[in-house]
Amino acid sequence: MTGLLDGKRLLITGVLTGASIAFHVARIAQEQGAEVVLTGFGRLRLVERIAKRLPAPASVIELDVTNSEHLESLSGKVSEHVSGLDGVVHSIGFAPASCLGNPFLEAPWEDVATTVHVSAYSFMSLTRAVLPLLSEGASVVGMDFDARQAWPAYNWMGVAKAGLESVTRYLAKELGPEQIRVNLVAAGPVRTVAAKSIPGSDDIEEQWGSRAPLGWKVDDPEPVGKSVCALLSDWLPATTGSMIWADGGFHAVGM
Secondary structure, three states: OOOOOOOOOOEOOOOOOOOOOHHEEEHHHHHHHOEEEEEEEOOHHHHHHHHOOOOOOOEEOOOOOHHHHHHHHHHHHHHHHOOEEEEEEEEOOOOOOOOOOOOOOOHHHHHHHHHHHHHHHHHHHHHHHHHHHHEEEEEEEEEOOOOOOOOOOHHHHHHHHHHHHHHHHHHHHHHHHHHHHHEEEEEEEOOOOOHHHHOOHOOOOOOHHHHOOOOOOOOOHHHHHHHHHHHHHOOOOOOEEEEEEEOOOOOOOOO
Protein backbone atom coordinates (compact mmCIF):
# COMPACT_ATOMS: atom_id res chain seq x y z
CA MET A 1 0.00 0.00 0.00
CA THR A 2 1.44 3.37 -1.00
CA GLY A 3 1.48 6.41 1.23
CA LEU A 4 -0.23 9.70 0.53
CA LEU A 5 3.15 11.43 0.12
CA ASP A 6 5.23 8.68 -1.48
CA GLY A 7 8.29 10.16 -3.16
CA LYS A 8 7.59 13.73 -2.00
CA ARG A 9 10.57 15.83 -0.95
CA LEU A 10 9.59 18.30 1.77
CA LEU A 11 11.20 21.19 3.61
CA ILE A 12 9.60 21.70 7.02
CA THR A 13 10.40 24.70 9.21
CA GLY A 14 9.46 25.42 12.80
CA VAL A 15 10.37 22.21 14.63
CA LEU A 16 11.47 23.10 18.15
CA THR A 17 10.11 20.39 20.45
CA GLY A 18 8.21 17.15 20.15
CA ALA A 19 5.03 19.12 20.79
CA SER A 20 5.56 21.41 17.80
CA ILE A 21 2.94 21.16 15.09
CA ALA A 22 5.78 21.06 12.58
CA PHE A 23 7.25 17.97 14.29
CA HIS A 24 3.98 16.11 13.86
CA VAL A 25 3.71 17.25 10.25
CA ALA A 26 7.19 15.82 9.65
CA ARG A 27 6.33 12.58 11.45
CA ILE A 28 3.08 12.02 9.55
CA ALA A 29 4.74 13.00 6.26
CA GLN A 30 7.46 10.41 6.77
CA GLU A 31 4.88 7.79 7.69
CA GLN A 32 3.17 8.61 4.39
CA GLY A 33 6.34 8.11 2.38
CA ALA A 34 7.91 11.58 2.19
CA GLU A 35 11.57 12.51 2.49
CA VAL A 36 11.93 15.37 4.96
CA VAL A 37 14.49 18.10 5.57
CA LEU A 38 14.04 20.33 8.62
CA THR A 39 15.19 23.83 9.48
CA GLY A 40 15.93 25.21 12.91
CA PHE A 41 16.97 28.50 14.42
CA GLY A 42 18.73 29.33 17.66
CA ARG A 43 18.68 26.04 19.52
CA LEU A 44 19.89 23.97 16.59
CA ARG A 45 21.20 21.09 18.70
CA LEU A 46 17.78 20.78 20.29
CA VAL A 47 16.17 20.55 16.85
CA GLU A 48 18.73 17.90 15.86
CA ARG A 49 17.85 15.87 18.96
CA ILE A 50 14.14 16.19 18.25
CA ALA A 51 14.74 15.14 14.64
CA LYS A 52 16.11 11.82 15.90
CA ARG A 53 12.65 11.07 17.32
CA LEU A 54 11.14 10.98 13.83
CA PRO A 55 10.46 7.61 12.18
CA ALA A 56 13.47 8.18 9.88
CA PRO A 57 16.59 10.38 10.15
CA ALA A 58 16.05 13.95 8.93
CA SER A 59 18.73 16.50 8.10
CA VAL A 60 18.57 19.88 9.84
CA ILE A 61 19.57 23.18 8.25
CA GLU A 62 20.05 26.39 10.21
CA LEU A 63 17.64 29.09 9.05
CA ASP A 64 16.90 32.53 10.43
CA VAL A 65 14.22 33.88 8.09
CA THR A 66 15.28 37.46 8.86
CA ASN A 67 18.88 36.74 7.78
CA SER A 68 19.42 37.46 4.08
CA GLU A 69 22.57 35.31 3.96
CA HIS A 70 20.68 32.32 5.33
CA LEU A 71 17.95 32.80 2.74
CA GLU A 72 20.39 33.26 -0.13
CA SER A 73 22.22 30.05 0.74
CA LEU A 74 19.13 28.00 1.59
CA SER A 75 18.52 26.57 -1.87
CA GLY A 76 22.09 25.30 -2.08
CA LYS A 77 21.98 23.78 1.39
CA VAL A 78 18.69 22.01 0.71
CA SER A 79 20.17 20.64 -2.53
CA GLU A 80 22.83 18.86 -0.48
CA HIS A 81 20.09 16.61 0.90
CA VAL A 82 17.38 16.36 -1.78
CA SER A 83 17.35 16.89 -5.55
CA GLY A 84 14.38 19.25 -5.43
CA LEU A 85 11.26 20.08 -3.42
CA ASP A 86 7.65 19.06 -3.80
CA GLY A 87 6.48 20.87 -0.71
CA VAL A 88 7.38 23.49 1.89
CA VAL A 89 5.86 24.04 5.32
CA HIS A 90 6.17 27.47 6.93
CA SER A 91 5.51 27.08 10.65
CA ILE A 92 7.28 30.20 11.87
CA GLY A 93 6.03 33.05 14.02
CA PHE A 94 7.41 35.37 16.66
CA ALA A 95 6.30 38.49 18.50
CA PRO A 96 8.14 40.45 21.20
CA ALA A 97 6.36 40.63 24.55
CA SER A 98 5.05 44.12 23.82
CA CYS A 99 3.00 42.71 20.94
CA LEU A 100 1.37 39.83 22.82
CA GLY A 101 -0.79 40.45 25.86
CA ASN A 102 0.38 43.99 26.54
CA PRO A 103 -1.82 46.97 25.55
CA PHE A 104 -2.33 47.03 21.79
CA LEU A 105 -1.90 50.80 21.59
CA GLU A 106 1.48 50.78 23.31
CA ALA A 107 3.52 48.43 21.12
CA PRO A 108 6.45 50.28 19.50
CA TRP A 109 6.91 50.10 15.74
CA GLU A 110 10.24 48.30 16.07
CA ASP A 111 8.53 45.38 17.82
CA VAL A 112 5.59 45.41 15.44
CA ALA A 113 8.00 45.36 12.49
CA THR A 114 9.75 42.31 13.94
CA THR A 115 6.42 40.55 14.40
CA VAL A 116 5.32 41.21 10.82
CA HIS A 117 8.73 40.36 9.37
CA VAL A 118 9.02 36.97 11.08
CA SER A 119 5.35 35.97 11.02
CA ALA A 120 4.13 37.23 7.62
CA TYR A 121 6.83 38.56 5.29
CA SER A 122 8.96 35.46 5.86
CA PHE A 123 6.30 33.31 4.16
CA MET A 124 7.18 35.09 0.94
CA SER A 125 10.94 35.23 1.55
CA LEU A 126 11.13 31.52 2.41
CA THR A 127 9.14 30.59 -0.68
CA ARG A 128 11.27 32.85 -2.87
CA ALA A 129 14.45 31.35 -1.45
CA VAL A 130 13.52 27.80 -2.46
CA LEU A 131 11.64 28.65 -5.64
CA PRO A 132 14.41 27.24 -7.90
CA LEU A 133 13.90 23.85 -6.23
CA LEU A 134 10.09 23.70 -6.36
CA SER A 135 8.71 21.18 -8.83
CA GLU A 136 5.62 21.68 -10.96
CA GLY A 137 2.66 20.82 -8.77
CA ALA A 138 4.51 21.69 -5.56
CA SER A 139 2.59 22.79 -2.48
CA VAL A 140 3.54 25.55 -0.04
CA VAL A 141 1.67 25.48 3.27
CA GLY A 142 1.70 28.01 6.11
CA MET A 143 0.32 27.80 9.63
CA ASP A 144 -2.35 30.28 10.64
CA PHE A 145 -4.63 31.20 13.52
CA ASP A 146 -7.83 32.57 12.01
CA ALA A 147 -7.26 36.33 11.76
CA ARG A 148 -10.76 37.34 10.67
CA GLN A 149 -11.50 38.48 14.21
CA ALA A 150 -9.66 40.00 17.15
CA TRP A 151 -8.59 37.53 19.85
CA PRO A 152 -7.88 38.32 23.52
CA ALA A 153 -4.19 39.19 24.01
CA TYR A 154 -3.21 38.13 20.46
CA ASN A 155 -2.88 41.77 19.43
CA TRP A 156 -0.13 42.45 16.88
CA MET A 157 0.41 38.76 16.19
CA GLY A 158 -3.21 38.77 15.03
CA VAL A 159 -2.38 41.66 12.70
CA ALA A 160 0.62 39.71 11.41
CA LYS A 161 -1.55 36.65 10.81
CA ALA A 162 -3.97 38.80 8.83
CA GLY A 163 -0.97 39.88 6.78
CA LEU A 164 0.03 36.23 6.37
CA GLU A 165 -3.39 35.46 4.96
CA SER A 166 -3.02 38.25 2.42
CA VAL A 167 0.53 37.15 1.51
CA THR A 168 -0.91 33.69 0.81
CA ARG A 169 -3.35 35.05 -1.72
CA TYR A 170 -0.69 37.09 -3.52
CA LEU A 171 1.77 34.18 -3.55
CA ALA A 172 -0.97 31.96 -4.97
CA LYS A 173 -1.57 34.51 -7.72
CA GLU A 174 2.13 34.83 -8.54
CA LEU A 175 2.98 31.13 -8.46
CA GLY A 176 -0.20 29.70 -10.00
CA PRO A 177 1.20 29.89 -13.54
CA GLU A 178 4.05 27.63 -12.33
CA GLN A 179 1.43 25.19 -11.02
CA ILE A 180 2.61 25.81 -7.44
CA ARG A 181 -0.16 25.88 -4.82
CA VAL A 182 -0.03 28.12 -1.74
CA ASN A 183 -2.41 27.61 1.18
CA LEU A 184 -2.78 28.00 4.93
CA VAL A 185 -4.02 25.69 7.66
CA ALA A 186 -5.82 27.60 10.42
CA ALA A 187 -5.39 25.42 13.48
CA GLY A 188 -7.24 25.44 16.74
CA PRO A 189 -5.12 26.03 19.86
CA VAL A 190 -2.43 23.40 20.38
CA ARG A 191 -0.20 23.34 23.46
CA THR A 192 3.16 24.24 22.00
CA VAL A 193 6.03 26.40 23.29
CA ALA A 194 4.71 29.27 21.17
CA ALA A 195 1.17 28.91 22.52
CA LYS A 196 2.35 29.02 26.12
CA SER A 197 3.83 32.47 25.49
CA ILE A 198 0.38 33.91 24.75
CA PRO A 199 -1.27 35.42 27.85
CA GLY A 200 -4.76 34.03 28.43
CA SER A 201 -4.22 31.01 26.18
CA ASP A 202 -5.71 28.75 28.86
CA ASP A 203 -9.06 30.56 28.61
CA ILE A 204 -9.11 30.21 24.82
CA GLU A 205 -8.28 26.50 25.08
CA GLU A 206 -11.10 25.91 27.57
CA GLN A 207 -13.72 27.62 25.42
CA TRP A 208 -12.54 25.93 22.25
CA GLY A 209 -13.25 22.44 23.49
CA SER A 210 -16.76 23.31 24.61
CA ARG A 211 -17.77 25.24 21.47
CA ALA A 212 -16.17 23.26 18.64
CA PRO A 213 -18.85 20.97 17.12
CA LEU A 214 -16.34 18.12 16.79
CA GLY A 215 -14.71 18.87 20.12
CA TRP A 216 -11.06 19.81 20.45
CA LYS A 217 -8.03 18.35 22.22
CA VAL A 218 -5.34 20.95 22.79
CA ASP A 219 -2.74 18.26 23.44
CA ASP A 220 -3.33 16.42 20.15
CA PRO A 221 -1.57 18.04 17.15
CA GLU A 222 -2.27 15.06 14.87
CA PRO A 223 -5.48 16.41 13.24
CA VAL A 224 -3.61 19.58 12.28
CA GLY A 225 -0.62 17.60 11.02
CA LYS A 226 -2.87 15.44 8.85
CA SER A 227 -4.54 18.53 7.37
CA VAL A 228 -1.16 19.97 6.42
CA CYS A 229 -0.12 16.68 4.84
CA ALA A 230 -3.36 16.57 2.86
CA LEU A 231 -2.45 19.94 1.32
CA LEU A 232 1.07 18.69 0.60
CA SER A 233 -0.35 15.74 -1.30
CA ASP A 234 -1.66 15.61 -4.86
CA TRP A 235 -5.25 15.27 -3.69
CA LEU A 236 -6.10 18.99 -3.65
CA PRO A 237 -4.72 19.97 -7.07
CA ALA A 238 -7.13 22.87 -7.65
CA THR A 239 -6.88 24.45 -4.20
CA THR A 240 -4.72 27.53 -3.80
CA GLY A 241 -4.92 30.88 -2.05
CA SER A 242 -7.13 29.21 0.54
CA MET A 243 -7.30 28.76 4.28
CA ILE A 244 -8.24 25.28 5.48
CA TRP A 245 -9.59 25.12 9.03
CA ALA A 246 -8.42 22.34 11.31
CA ASP A 247 -10.17 23.58 14.43
CA GLY A 248 -12.98 21.15 15.18
CA GLY A 249 -15.42 23.52 13.48
CA PHE A 250 -15.02 26.29 16.05
CA HIS A 251 -14.89 28.97 13.33
CA ALA A 252 -18.33 28.01 12.05
CA VAL A 253 -20.40 28.54 15.19
CA GLY A 254 -21.42 31.51 17.31
CA MET A 255 -21.90 31.74 21.06
